[in-house]
Amino acid sequence: MATSTKTKPKEKPKRTRAKRKAPKKNLVIVESPAKARTIEKYLGRSYKVVASKGHVRDLPKSTMGVDIDNDYEPHYISIRGKGDTIKELRSAAKKAKKVYLAADPDREGESIAWHLSHILDLDPKADNRVVFNEITKDAVKESFKHPRNIDMDLVDAQQARRILDRLVGYSISPLLWQKVKKGLSAGRVQSIALWLIIQREKEIQNFKPKEYWSIDSEFKKGRSKFKAAFYGLAGKKKELPNNEAVQKILKQIDPKADFNITKVVRRERKRQPQQPFTTSTLQQEANRKLNFRTRKTMMLLSRCMKASISVRKAVRD
Numbered sequence: 001m002a003t004s005t006k007t008k009p010k011e012k013p014k015r016t017r018a019k020r021k022a023p024k025k026n027l028v029i030v031e032s033p034a035k036a037r038t039i040e041k042y043l044g045r046s047y048k049v050v051a052s053k054g055h056v057r058d059l060p061k062s063t064m065g066v067d068i069d070n071d072y073e074p075h076y077i078s079i080r081g082k083g084d085t086i087k088e089l090r091s092a093a094k095k096a097k098k099v100y101l102a103a104d105p106d107r108e109g110e111s112i113a114w115h116l117s118h119i120l121d122l123d124p125k126a127d128n129r130v131v132f133n134e135i136t137k138d139a140v141k142e143s144f145k146h147p148r149n150i151d152m153d154l155v156d157a158q159q160a161r162r163i164l165d166r167l168v169g170y171s172i173s174p175l176l177w178q179k180v181k182k183g184l185s186a187g188r189v190q191s192i193a194l195w196l197i198i199q200r201e202k203e204i205q206n207f208k209p210k211e212y213w214s215i216d217s218e219f220k221k222g223r224s225k226f227k228a229a230f231y232g233l234a235g236k237k238k239e240l241p242n243n244e245a246v247q248k249i250l251k252q253i254d255p256k257a258d259f260n261i262t263k264v265v266r267r268e269r270k271r272q273p274q275q276p277f278t279t280s281t282l283q284q285e286a287n288r289k290l291n292f293r294t295r296k297t298m299m300l301l302s303r304c305m306k307a308s309i310s311v312r313k314a315v316r317d
Contacts, residue, residue, distance in 0.1 A: 027096035028130075029089065029116055031103050035135060039102070042137045043144070050092055052103070056082050057115040059162065064170050066163050074163055076115070086119055093120045098128065100147065105131035107161075110154035117150060124150050164188040213240040215249060219259065 025048045030036050033051040040049035057076040059065030067073040078086060093099050101116055103109035109131075117124045129150050132143040165188050172186035215230035230249065232238040240246050277285070282301070286292040292300075 024095065024097035026098045026100060027092050028100045028102050031109065031112060038135055039140055042140045048092065048096070049102075050089065052089065052112060052116060053082075053085055055079060055108075055112055055115065056086055056089075056119060059166055064166060066166055068167075072163055072167075074159060078119070089116070090120060093122075100128050100130050100144070101150070102130045102132075102143075105133055107154045107158040110151050111158035114150050114152075114155045124152075161188075211242060213243065213246045215240065215246060 023046075025046055028036075028039065028043065028047055028049040030039060030049060030051055031054055033053065036049040036051045040047060043049065056079060058079050059074060060077050063075075065075045067075065099120060099122060101113035101122075103112040103116070110129075113129055114124060116122070117128075122128060127147045127149055130143045130147050132139045168188040168191055169186055172191055173184065176184040176186055216227065217229075218225060218227050230238075230240070233249075238249075240249070275281075283294050283297050286297040287294070
């Protein structure tokens with residue numbers, strides 16, 4: 001008995017399309033996450049913008065962190081709590097076509113860019129630093145047309161400030177804890193300012209008053225009047241240390257004598273306008289010129305302000 005079998009046609013193998021690799025994007029690193037979102041919208045699809053969230057490296061808190069014997073070389077470490085951020089930045093930098101450092105346009109921002117270039121193994125001399133003074137589409141796009149390298153002068157300025165903070169703070173603060181109060185800190189600015197105040201106070205305390213006199217007069221010719229002060233004799237300056245010296249000079253001057261102007265010297269002088277009053281300088285000037293106490297000055301100032309407000313209201317109405 002013969003049997004017949006049917007054979008199924010062979011199925012054609014399915015074609016598999018090779019997956020296209022997504023094109024690499026340019027990576028831009030800014031300081032603030034809020035800025036990152038805005039800037040990414042301005043730059044478009046070919047850019048990815050992430051944030052460093054401020055500094056990523058600093059001097060260690062537990063030690064001085066400055067090698068005083070080796071040209072004050074700073075020893076930087078990653079800031080505690082920034083490990084995940086640094087890891088994400090390194091991962092994004094490896095996948096990027098190019099990395100741009102867009103930290104703020106000041107010495108702190110320049111320092112952040114320099115530290116980022118270090119942890120990401122970027123060339124600090126490469127033209128990958130972009131700066132913009134305003135977060136607008138035109139300003140951001142224009143800045144990417146003119147990238148530059150990291151300005152080491154600004155970086156060094158920030159490092160100098162940071163190292164001085166550490167040297168002064170870590171050297172003097174422990175002394176304050178011992179002598180004054182626990183928890184006090186000494187800064188590079190306030191410590192020097194306090195030292196200057198102390199030196200000035202010592203000068204005031206050591207000042208020895210010295211008596212001196214002057215002879216002032218008023219001349220009149222017709223309707224014109226002008227004041228003059230005694231200078232000296234025979235063209236030489238003479239000091240008047242006491243009343244006796246003054247009386248000797250007065251005896252030599254005849255009040256009825258005629259006086260002649262023998263020389264007129266004309267000079268040009270530039271005088272800058274006075275700064276507007278602050279509350280402190282207003283009180284000082286009122287005391288110096290009008291002998292007003294602080295309370296009286298502030299009372300009059302309050303009345304003037306109320307009157308000014310009333311006038312403005314009347315004009316507006």
